[in-house]
Amino acid sequence: MRALASRSEPAIVDVGPETGVAVVIASLYPAIPVLLGVTVHHERLGRTQALGLVAAGIAVALLSIG
Numbered sequence: 608m609r610a611l612a613s614r615s616e617p618a619i620v621d622v623g624p625e626t627g628v629a630v631v632i633a634s635l636y637p638a639i640p641v642l643l644g645v646t647v648h649h650e651r652l653g654r655t656q657a658l659g660l661v662a663a664g665i666a667v668a669l670l671s672i673g
Contacts, residue, residue: 609638627670631666631667631670632667635667638660638663641656642660644670
């Protein structure tokens with residue numbers, strides 16, 4: 608029974624600070640279709656959409672700084 612319990616525990620891995628930045632950048636995947644829509648299909652962004660994209664970019668920059 609003890610062997611089964613040890614296999615079900617999550618592994619703790621030292622991944623470093625770069626992983627946090629990678630996770631934040633990966634979480635921005637909804638921004639990519641928006642940017643493609645603006646550049647390829649010449650769609651218009653609303654004020655709140657533009658503000659959201661700017662805020663997301665600032666957040667990534669701040670997280671990558673440290």
